[in-house]
Amino acid sequence: MKFTWHNDAQEPMKVKTLLTQHGVTRSLLKKVKFHGGAILVDHQPVLAIHMLTGGETVTMVTPPEIGNDHLGVSTLPINVVYEDRDYLVVNKPAGVASVPAHALPDTTLANRVKGYYRQQGYANEVVHITTRLDRDTSGIVLFAKHHFAHSIIDHQLKAHSMRKIYLAVVAGRIDADHGWLDSPIGRAPDSFIKRMVTPTGKPSLTEYWVVKRLTNMTVVRVQLHSGRTHQIRVHFAAAGHPLVGDALYAGPADPLMTRQALHCMQLSFFDPFQERWLTNFAPLPADLANLIKTRQAANFERPF
Structure with missing residues (x-):
């Protein structure tokens, strides 16, 4: 694949400096150098230490990526x-x-x-x-x-510049319309899978907004400001509001929800290749939408 940039800098710099400014890592530069890639300045091959003086067109050609035979192929569809x-x-x-x-x-x-x-x-x-x-x-x-x-x-x-937004249904009533959960999270000592709030854990920050209050449940919109395993599930369980259907963290069972009531509904990140932010949405799945519709209280709080 080819990636091309125009050097608008007024001061001299090495090619590798410009590439680094555009997100090219040292490991990728090594692959380009040793595995069949190329760096071109004004269509002529150069080394990464080549000096730029301004106004050049710089192209990086990445080598072919060889597939992993250990990863099997499934013909099941994706959305x-x-x-x-x-x-x-x-x-x-x-x-x-x-x-x-x-x-x-x-x-x-x-x-x-x-x-x-x-x-x-x-x-x-x-x-x-x-x-x-x-x-x-x-x-x-x-x-x-x-x-x-x-x-x-x-x-x-x-x-932490990527923005991930989740929708969750948690047990009980959360009175505050907005809040933060910032307890450190680490492994539970008796389980390879389970996590827990612990003073020896890694710093973890979760922000939430109440969307709707249901009968004995609360619908919350959640943004992660760190990326720990099971972070949303652990933080709300520790706060006394485990996710509905989350058996691992003692969430209440509900016949309408056979899993934890959690859905990643929005993802935003900056795409440097198009030089713009990309935001994508995933609609609520049928089970979660049905849970909210069926258990909703009379008073509607706020739209999604």
Whole structure:
């Protein structure tokens, strides 16, 4: 793949400095140098230490990406929310794991995306999953379609500049219309899967807004300001409001919800290739929408 920039700088700089300014990592530069890529200045091949003086056109040609034979191919369909040359946004249904794990069949979302790439005839079948959801959480999952796009998203995740919005239904009534949950989260000592609030955990910050108050339940819109495993589930459980249907964290059972009532409904990130913010939405799945409709109280608080 080719990526091209115009050097508008007034001061001399090395090519690698300009590439770094555009999000090219050191590991990607190594792949370009040693695995069949190229760097061109005004269509002529150069090294990364080549000096630019201003006004040049700089092109990076990335090497082919070899697929991972250990990732099986699934022909099960995916729900594509958005796609361009660089990114694929998928609405994951509940009950589908994001990536393969021990004892899981090759029907995870990653397997399905690889099958989709093959059906579309894409030259690159490498699956770069950049955001993940728990198996029983529905909603938006973002895939990068090449190494460079993946490194861009990794940087945004580390800088907490990506915006992920969830909708959850939690037990009990939350009186405050807006609040923060900022307790540290770490592994529970008696479980490989479960997490808990603990002083020795990693800093974790969750922001929420009440959308609607139901009978013995509250619908909340949630934004993560950190990315810990099970963060929303752990924080609300620790606050005395576990998610409806979340058996792992003692959430109340409801016949209308056979999983935790959690859905990733919005994802926003900056796309440097198009030089604009991309925002995608995933509509509420039928089970969550039905739960809210059926359990709603008479007083409507606020629209989604």
